[in-house]
Amino acid sequence: MARSDAVLDHSHDPEAKSWIATANEAGNPFPVQNLPFGVYRKIGSADAFRACSAVGNSVIDLAAVDADYGPNLNGLAGEGHATWRSLRHKLFALLTDTSRKSQTTRYLHDRSEVDLGLPIQCPNFTDFYTSYFHAFNAGSLFRPDAPMTPNFKWLPIAYHGRASSVVVSGSEIRRPRGQRIVPGDTSPTYGPSLWLDYEVELGLVMGPGNSIGETVSVEDAESHIFGVVLLNDWSARDIQAFEYDPLGPFLAKSFATTISPWIVTMDALAPFRSPAFTRFAGDPDCPPHLDSSRNQASGHLDIQVEAYLNEPESAERARLSRTSYNTSYWTPAQLVAHHTSAGCPLVPGDILGTGTISGPTPEEAGTLLELSHAAQNPIDLASGNTRTFLEDGDSVSLSGACSRPGFASIGFGEASGRILPAHAA
Amino acid sequence: MARSDAVLDHSHDPEAKSWIATANEAGNPFPVQNLPFGVYRKIGSADAFRACSAVGNSVIDLAAVDADYGPNLNGLAGEGHATWRSLRHKLFALLTDTSRKSQTTRYLHDRSEVDLGLPIQCPNFTDFYTSYFHAFNAGSLFRPDAPMTPNFKWLPIAYHGRASSVVVSGSEIRRPRGQRIVPGDTSPTYGPSLWLDYEVELGLVMGPGNSIGETVSVEDAESHIFGVVLLNDWSARDIQAFEYDPLGPFLAKSFATTISPWIVTMDALAPFRSPAFTRFAGDPDCPPHLDSSRNQASGHLDIQVEAYLNEPESAERARLSRTSYNTSYWTPAQLVAHHTSAGCPLVPGDILGTGTISGPTPEEAGTLLELSHAAQNPIDLASGNTRTFLEDGDSVSLSGACSRPGFASIGFGEASGRILPAHAA
Numbered sequence: 007m008a009r010s011d012a013v014l015d016h017s018h019d020p021e022a023k024s025w026i027a028t029a030n031e032a033g034n035p036f037p038v039q040n041l042p043f044g045v046y047r048k049i050g051s052a053d054a055f056r057a058c059s060a061v062g063n064s065v066i067d068l069a070a071v072d073a074d075y076g077p078n079l080n081g082l083a084g085e086g087h088a089t090w091r092s093l094r095h096k097l098f099a100l101l102t103d104t105s106r107k108s109q110t111t112r113y114l115h116d117r118s119e120v121d122l123g124l125p126i127q128c129p130n131f132t133d134f135y136t137s138y139f140h141a142f143n144a145g146s147l148f149r150p151d152a153p154m155t156p157n158f159k160w161l162p163i164a165y166h167g168r169a170s171s172v173v174v175s176g177s178e179i180r181r182p183r184g185q186r187i188v189p190g191d192t193s194p195t196y197g198p199s200l201w202l203d204y205e206v207e208l209g210l211v212m213g214p215g216n217s218i219g220e221t222v223s224v225e226d227a228e229s230h231i232f233g234v235v236l237l238n239d240w241s242a243r244d245i246q247a248f249e250y251d252p253l254g255p256f257l258a259k260s261f262a263t264t265i266s267p268w269i270v271t272m273d274a275l276a277p278f279r280s281p282a283f284t285r286f287a288g289d290p291d292c293p294p295h296l297d298s299s300r301n302q303a304s305g306h307l308d309i310q311v312e313a314y315l316n317e318p319e320s321a322e323r324a325r326l327s328r329t330s331y332n333t334s335y336w337t338p339a340q341l342v343a344h345h346t347s348a349g350c351p352l353v354p355g356d357i358l359g360t361g362t363i364s365g366p367t368p369e370e371a372g373t374l375l376e377l378s379h380a381a382q383n384p385i386d387l388a389s390g391n392t393r394t395f396l397e398d399g400d401s402v403s404l405s406g407a408c409s410r411p412g413f414a415s416i417g418f419g420e421a422s423g424r425i426l427p428a429h430a431a
Numbered sequence: 432m433a434r435s436d437a438v439l440d441h442s443h444d445p446e447a448k449s450w451i452a453t454a455n456e457a458g459n460p461f462p463v464q465n466l467p468f469g470v471y472r473k474i475g476s477a478d479a480f481r482a483c484s485a486v487g488n489s490v491i492d493l494a495a496v497d498a499d500y501g502p503n504l505n506g507l508a509g510e511g512h513a514t515w516r517s518l519r520h521k522l523f524a525l526l527t528d529t530s531r532k533s534q535t536t537r538y539l540h541d542r543s544e545v546d547l548g549l550p551i552q553c554p555n556f557t558d559f560y561t562s563y564f565h566a567f568n569a570g571s572l573f574r575p576d577a578p579m580t581p582n583f584k585w586l587p588i589a590y591h592g593r594a595s596s597v598v599v600s601g602s603e604i605r606r607p608r609g610q611r612i613v614p615g616d617t618s619p620t621y622g623p624s625l626w627l628d629y630e631v632e633l634g635l636v637m638g639p640g641n642s643i644g645e646t647v648s649v650e651d652a653e654s655h656i657f658g659v660v661l662l663n664d665w666s667a668r669d670i671q672a673f674e675y676d677p678l679g680p681f682l683a684k685s686f687a688t689t690i691s692p693w694i695v696t697m698d699a700l701a702p703f704r705s706p707a708f709t710r711f712a713g714d715p716d717c718p719p720h721l722d723s724s725r726n727q728a729s730g731h732l733d734i735q736v737e738a739y740l741n742e743p744e745s746a747e748r749a750r751l752s753r754t755s756y757n758t759s760y761w762t763p764a765q766l767v768a769h770h771t772s773a774g775c776p777l778v779p780g781d782i783l784g785t786g787t788i789s790g791p792t793p794e795e796a797g798t799l800l801e802l803s804h805a806a807q808n809p810i811d812l813a814s815g816n817t818r819t820f821l822e823d824g825d826s827v828s829l830s831g832a833c834s835r836p837g838f839a840s841i842g843f844g845e846a847s848g849r850i851l852p853a854h855a856a
Binding site: 135160163182248257 | 554555560570573574580582585586588589590591592593594595596598605607608609610618619621624643644645646667670673674675676677678679680681682683685686687715718719720769770772773774775776777778781851854
């Protein structure tokens with residue numbers, strides 16, 4: 007019932023198989039029911055990136071379905087839902103029809119033979135703050151006397167992030183230098199961040215958008231969402247603590263934000279809708295301009311998100327975070343409706359970060375800030391080492407997946423990055 | 432002495448005259464010593480905008496000096512200082528040599544016959560908060576027990592603004608709706624902003640910029656500044672007051688930001704350098720990575736900025752604000768150096784707003800928030816009417832000018848906008 011508004015069609019048929027064998031393997035994130043969009047080129051090539059989709063362990067050039075986009079997907083994002091769905095259906099038909107295999111081979115490349123590029127050239131990056139549990143955890147550390155601000159339950163809090171530092175998975179992350187108060191000091195010094203952190207997020211990639219001065223209703227909002235990526239909003243907590251009052255985070259977040267190369271469409275996510283988060287007893291009612299019965303019933307997305315740490319020279323990875331996006335207080339449609347509610351124009355390819363996704367239990371926290379209680383409680387790793395914040399050489403990798411009985415499970419790939427040492431002074 | 436580092440050359444010769452007569456008139460903002468860059472097209476045309484400069488009451492297509500840019504100046508911004516200076520010198524030579532008049536006429540258009548476009552397609556907009564007097568005034572109203580945050584004198588505070596809502600002078604401004612607590616209420620409602628305000632700012636338009644993870648030193652910073660525009664960061668104070676804690680302003684500022692169509696180059700501003708703001712007794716020393724002797728001696732710009740209000744159906748305009756940019760605590764080079772100090776990449780065409788420029792006296796305040804003490808003290812206008820915040824139909828126009836004995840005065844044109852009523856619910 008709660009999912010009645012999600013449009014399910016033949017492209018969600020769990021029995022559908024592709025003539026690409028790896029797409030049918032259990033656990034492969036890219037069955038033919040997924041078909042995310044991205045851009046690729048041959049490894050090491052300087053050619054322009056071209057639009058593609060993922061199926062099993064292969065990428066398929068969109069030229070296979072007579073579509074021509076590149077070097078990014080901003081143009082496709084701007085075309086709107088009818089085009090996205092049409093491409094999905096064409097790819098699904100092609101990849102499930104064995105008779106078309108031979109004519110399609112030239113559009114296929116093994117994943118190991120290609121580089122995946124930044125799928126969109128991000129015109130504007132907005133980062134929300136929609137997980138109650140994250141806001142409470144982080145607020146308790148920074149503002150213990152008043153962890154939650156009064157506006158949290160009235161609107162999805164957000165700030166403008168930095169678009170120019172959005173990078174694709176695999177990009178190395180230079181540890182930032184900045185002004186921070188080193189423990190024991192009373193005034194700030196400029197040096198390498200000592201509290202470098204990750205944030206488990208998803209990014210909503212915008213479609214057509216709105217003109218300046220106009221709004222998008224919560225009912226129409228989802229038609230403006232092209233798809234969803236994994237997003238790690240790398241954060242320097244010590245720089246953030248010194249700089250953020252009164253105008254919010256700036257350099258602590260603008261040195262890098264990593265997204266996954268695959269944009270998973272809202273159509274692919276249709277089986278994994280879930281009801282909006284249930285407000286706590288005593289919370290104000292949802293403001294009418296951010297509310298709809300459809301949003302209440304099926305406005306959220308049940309996406310499992312995880313973060314893994316790889317220590318330098320260790321083959322073993324440690325899972326640090328795991329929760330579901332639908333533990334966040336506000337839904338994707340509410341983020342879009344709020345963002346445009348004062349007339350701010352959304353542009354194709356804009357990214358709306360969900361904000362850190364932390365679930366209700368301590369183990370579901372989506373940052374090291376929370377997991378280590380601001381460095382007071384180091385985390386034990388299987389290697390015997392510990393972590394409070396990230397060390398040079400550490401890699402963090404986010405993953406995401408959706409599963410539901412009666413449907414094919416789909417995945418998001420990964421958003422990973424390795425920490426390089428700060429530059430010398 | 433304090434201006435010794437500003438490069439003065441023949442293009443600053445105060446005796447130089449153009450064969451375009453209006454350029455030589457006292458008070459014209461565009462003498463041949465200015466030569467700002469912009470984009471134009473014939474009034475009402477749907478043609479692409481083309482690059483131009485302003486001279487007197489004319490615009491001159493840059494094709495007159497064999498340069499081809501358009502529909503915006505992002506490409507020119509990325510080419511760097513040698514190109515900007517070369518174009519300036521070529522234009523100066525052309526417009527001061529009467530023998531070249533006849534061959535140039537076809538590149539000239541009367542200002543009244545053209546539309547001026549958005550000079551750059553802004554990839555990223557950052558807004559700083561660098562006026563001590565504005566920070567103190569605004570802080571006293573919002574946080575009377577602690578108006579100044581401890582970080583103000585250590586770094587130029589800034590936040591990411593919204594790039595997609597940067598518009599050119601003349602664009603109408605739709606009054607935003609948003610969540611605000613109406614006086615007498617205890618909880619927020621969604622409706623038209625009742626505290627709509629302007630902010631007198633300048634915008635630094637970036638040149639080449641830096642790669643992600645790299646920094647720009649304060650010594651090199653000015654080579655990354657293409658030029659300066661007027662900037663009005665329209666602000667809905669009631670929406671801002673409810674939303675801004677803890678992550679900063681968002682919808683209160685992202686509905687519109689108006690810039691002037693002319694980018695005044697740093698070369699044109701060379702005669703108007705001034706020393707950095709003198710720190711108050713007891714202030715910390717400037718952090719070394721934001722300091723240089725050249726910046727101390729001549730890092731600031733003595734630009735007079737003003738704001739005027741036109742009431743609906745009134746021919747009379749009232750001056751609301753007037754001060755100089757060099758009353759701000761941090762210099763342009765310090766904004767660039769700080770912005771990149773943690774590795775954030777600057778991109779050609781990025782705009783760095785200076786933040787509201789308020790001088791040391793109450794009359795020099797750059798917002799209605801300050802001038803009306805948050806609506807407690809209405810301002811008397813010559814018409815007999817009063818204002819606390821902006822009313823529908825009001826126009827606000829910013830202007831800027833530089834003058835110094837022994838040099839030709841130059842101006843910035845204007846950044847103006849008229850308030851349209853909010854959309855019906």
